[in-house]
Structure formats: C-alpha cells, structure tokens
Amino acid sequence: MNRKTLAAAFPCTVPVLMGYLAIGMAFGLMLQSIGYGPVWAAFMSLTIYAGSGQYLGVSLLAMGASLGQVALLTFIINFRHLVYGLSLLEKFHGMGPRKLYMMFSLTDETYALLSSAQPPEEVDPHDFYFTIALLDHSYWVIGSVLGALAGQLLGFDTTGVDFAMTALFIVIAVSQWRAYPRHLPALLGAAATVVCLLLVGADNMLLPALGIIVLILVLARPRLDVHSAVKGADAA
Amino acid sequence: MTTPALTPGQAALSILVMAAVTFLTRALPFLLFDHGDHPPRIILYLGSVLPPAIISMLIVYCLKGVSFATPAGWVPALVSGLVAAGLHIWKHNDLLSIFGATVLYMVLVQAVFA
Numbered sequence: 128m129n130r131k132t133l134a135a136a137f138p139c140t141v142p143v144l145m146g147y148l149a150i151g152m153a154f155g156l157m158l159q160s161i162g163y164g165p166v167w168a169a170f171m172s173l174t175i176y177a178g179s180g181q182y183l184g185v186s187l188l189a190m191g192a193s194l195g196q197v198a199l200l201t202f203i204i205n206f207r208h209l210v211y212g213l214s215l216l217e218k219f220h221g222m223g224p225r226k227l228y229m230m231f232s233l234t235d236e237t238y239a240l241l242s243s244a245q246p247p248e249e250v251d252p253h254d255f256y257f258t259i260a261l262l263d264h265s266y267w268v269i270g271s272v273l274g275a276l277a278g279q280l281l282g283f284d285t286t287g288v289d290f291a292m293t294a295l296f297i298v299i300a301v302s303q304w305r306a307y308p309r310h311l312p313a314l315l316g317a318a319a320t321v322v323c324l325l326l327v328g329a330d331n332m333l334l335p336a337l338g339i340i341v342l343i344l345v346l347a348r349p350r351l352d353v354h355s356a357v358k359g360a361d362a363a
Numbered sequence: 364m365t366t367p368a369l370t371p372g373q374a375a376l377s378i379l380v381m382a383a384v385t386f387l388t389r390a391l392p393f394l395l396f397d398h399g400d401h402p403p404r405i406i407l408y409l410g411s412v413l414p415p416a417i418i419s420m421l422i423v424y425c426l427k428g429v430s431f432a433t434p435a436g437w438v439p440a441l442v443s444g445l446v447a448a449g450l451h452i453w454k455h456n457d458l459l460s461i462f463g464a465t466v467l468y469m470v471l472v473q474a475v476f477a
Contacts, residue, residue, distance in 0.1 A: 149458045153465065162367040163374070170375070174382035183421075184381050191368030194380050201381045205388040206417060210410035212392030213402060219393070230390040287469035293425040293440070294447040294464040296418055301451045301460075303415045312412040316419030329427040333420070340416045344409065352408045 132250050136258035139244045140266070143236045147266035148273070153291040154181050155274020160285035161189040168275035172268040176232060179299075180204050181271075182292040203337055211238045222253050232260040234267075309351060316340055439471035 155168045175181055183204050187197050211233055218241065219226050233241075237260055246255035278285055304313060316336075323336040344351070367374065396402050426444075430436035447464035454460070 146458060149462065153461070167374070167378075171378050171381075174378060175385050176382075177385050179421075180381065180385055184378070187381075188367070188369060188374055188377060191373075192377070194377065197377050197380050198384050201384040202388060203417060204421065205385050207410070207414040208385075208388040209391055210407070212389060213396065213407075213410075216393065216396065226393075230393055231386050233389045284473055285469075287439075287472040288465060290440070290443055290468035291461055291465040293422065293444065294461040294468075296422045296425060297444055297447040297464070298451050298457050298460045300415070300418045300422060301448050303418060307415055309412075310415075313415040313419045316416030317423055319416075320420040320423035324423060324427060332427070333424060336420055336423075337417075340420065341409070341413070344412050344416065345405070348405075348408055351412055352404075 129254075132254045132258050135247050135250045136255055136262060139240055140259055140262045143240065143263050144266045146236065147263065148270040150178055150295070151267050151270020152274030152277065153288070154178075154185070155271040155276070156278045156285055156288050157182065157185045157274075157291060158188075158271070159275045159278030160288055161185060163188065163275075164279055165272045165275040168271040169268060172271040176264055176267060177205060177234060178236075178267075179292075179295060182295060186289070186292070200333060203333065207235075208233060215241060218252075218256065222257070225253070225257050229256065229260055232264050234263065237263045311347065311351065312340075312344060315343055319343070435472075435476035439468055439476055443468035443471065 151172065154172075155165070158168050158171070159165075171181055171184060175184065180201055183200060184197075187200060192200070212230065215229075215233070215238070219229050222229060240259050240263070241256055244255075244259065246252045300313065304310065307313070319339040320332060320336040323332040323339070327335060369377065392402070426440055429440050443464045446467055447460050450463050451457075451460040
C-alpha cells in the first residue's frame with residue numbers, strides 16, 4: 128500500500144468513516160452496559176467485524192447463550208453475506224493471501240463500496256480494494272473502543288441503549304421495503320416470528336420461525352421468483 | 364453495570380464462535396463457486412427473498428420483552444420504533460434515525476416511564 132493508493136481510497140470511505148464511528152460507538156456503549164469494557168470491544172470488533180452481528184452478540188453475551196445458540200443466531204443474521212461474495216468473485220480473483228482478508232472484511236458497507244468505487248488508472252485495483260477494506264475495519268474498531276471508553280469514563284445511565292439494535296433493524300427494514308418489489312417476505316418474517324413467540328416463547332422462537340419462513344418461501348417460489356422465471360424462459 | 368452472565372473464558376469462546384461463523388458466511392461463496400460453477404437457482408432465490416424476512420424476524424426478536432401489562436411495558440418501544448421508521452422515511456439518514464430513536468427510548472424508559 129502506498130500514499131497514492133491511500134489518497135485514492137480514503138475519500139471513498141468517508142461516508143463509512145462517519146457511519147462506523149457512530150454505529151461502533153453505540154455498540155461499545157451497549158457492550159459496556161452489560162459489563163464488558165474497551166478491551167472486549169476491541170476484541171469483538173477485530174475478530175467478528177459485523178454491525179448487526181455484534182449488536183446481536185451483545186444480547187447473546189448478556190443472556191449467557193450456549194455456543195450452539197451463538198453459532199446458529201450468528202449464522203442466521205449473517206445469511207445475507209452468502210450472496211455478497213457471488214458478485215465479487217471476479218474482482219478478488221488473483222489477490223493471493225490478501226483475498227482471505229477481503230472475504231473476512233466483507234461487511235454491508237464495504238461490499239457497497241467495492242461494488243461501486245472505481246480505482247483511478249495509476250492505482251493497482253487490488254491495492255485499492257484492500258486499502259478500502261482495511262480503512263473501514265479500522266474505523267469500526269476505533270468507534271467501538273471509543274464507545275466503550277465513553278460508557279466507562281462518563282458513567283452515565285445507559286439503560287435503554289440496547290434499543291439501538293431495534294432501531295438499526297427497523298432502518299434496514301424501511302430501506303428494504305423501498306428496494307424490494309415484493310413485500311411478502313418481510314410480512315411473512317414478522318408474522319411467522321410472532322406466531323412462534325406466542326407458541327413456544329421468547330427463548331426458543333428463532334429456529335422454528337426460520338424453518339417456517341424458509342418453507343413458505345420455497346413453496347411460494349413460483350409466485351415470487353420473477354428473475355428465475357424469466358431466466359428459465361430464456362434457457363428454454 | 365450488571366455482572367456478566369459468562370466467565371471471561373466462556374465469553375471469549377462465544378466471541379470466537381461468532382467470528383468463525385461470520386467468516387464462514389462471507390467465505391462460503393468463494394469456496395463453493397470460485398471455479399466457474401454456477402450457484403443453484405434455489406440458493407440465489409433464497410438469497411434474494413430471505414434478507415427482508417430475516418430482518419422482520421429480528422425486529423420481532425428485539426421486541427420480545429415488550430409486555431402489555433402496563434403502559435411502561437410497551438409505549439416506549441412503540442413510540443421509539445415508529446419514530447425510527449418515520450425519521451427514516453422522512454430524512455433517509457441511517458444515523459439520524461438510529462440515534463434519534465435510541466435517545467428518545469432512553470429518555471422514555473429512564474425519565475418518563477421510570
């Protein structure tokens with residue numbers, strides 16, 4: 128990585144800088160409020176590096192969830208990442224060992240930058256992508272440590288700060304509602320989970336809810352999968 | 364500040380599991396489809412319809428502690444949730460919506476419905 132690459136990559140990452148400092152600080156505050164300080168915040172942000180995943184992680188640590196629950200819920204909340212990689216296979220091709228880091232650091236925001244940002248002619252594209260990924264990761268770690276420090280030093284009452292997680296998901300839902308042509312998946316997700324909450328209770332609701340959601344979505348595929356219907360027609 | 368439910372060793376192990384699973388979800392497409400294979404259509408289909416369903420599921424999960432026994436059990440969450448959605452529809456600014464709603468919720472549970 129050289130100065131020229133950094134000068135090209137940094138301006139692209141400024142929106143993520145603002146966002147990660149803020150969302151990272153809220154994470155640090157939440158973590159501090161359940162008794163884990165700045166070192167834990169740095170440890171989580173360095174090794175996990177996922178916004179909504181770490182917000183959920185706070186609630187998993189708080190309730191003392193079993194490792195099985197931790198693995199399952201982390202998988203569920205990060206499921207969307209499975210599709211990100213598909214569109215970046217070409218871009219990362221030939222990056223050598225750095226490709227491992229590129230896969231690790233593929234957050235929503237970094238994915239968005241990598242999909243859209245164009246490296247200038249004189250800058251090696253792979254250096255450019257790697258620098259963007261590294262800068263974003265550093266903002267996230269700094270933000271979360273600052274939040275945990277603020278919670279520790281200022282010592283104000285953080286009761287209710289966990290609502291940041293709810294608010295984050297509501298914001299994502301509003302954006303998705305606009306972006307997606309069909310709303311059945313969103314409505315189904317809410318309905319199936321409420322039914323499971325009422326039937327099996329808060330502690331065990333997520334797994335049956337996920338099962339019902341996947342089952343109904345698979346059954347509804349002929350109605351919902353416009354893309355594959357068009358593709359299928361092409362192939363035929 | 365509350366006492367952690369886990370020992371430091373258990374907490375560190377939980378965090379490493381979160382890290383490993385998160386990495387797995389990001390690396391899987393590269394491991395499976397990097398050799399020119401096309402992913403099965405059912406996976407692409409689920410990849411496009413599952414995210415909104417999962418976010419709705421997680422909103423309900425976040426609100427699982429809501430109780431209708433007293434106004435303090437549900438009014439702060441309802442009002443702050445509507446404010447988060449309303450602010451976001453109005454201003455399209457992630458940070459404003461999240462921080463506005465969280466600060467409002469903290470004021471409601473700490474001062475108004477305390």
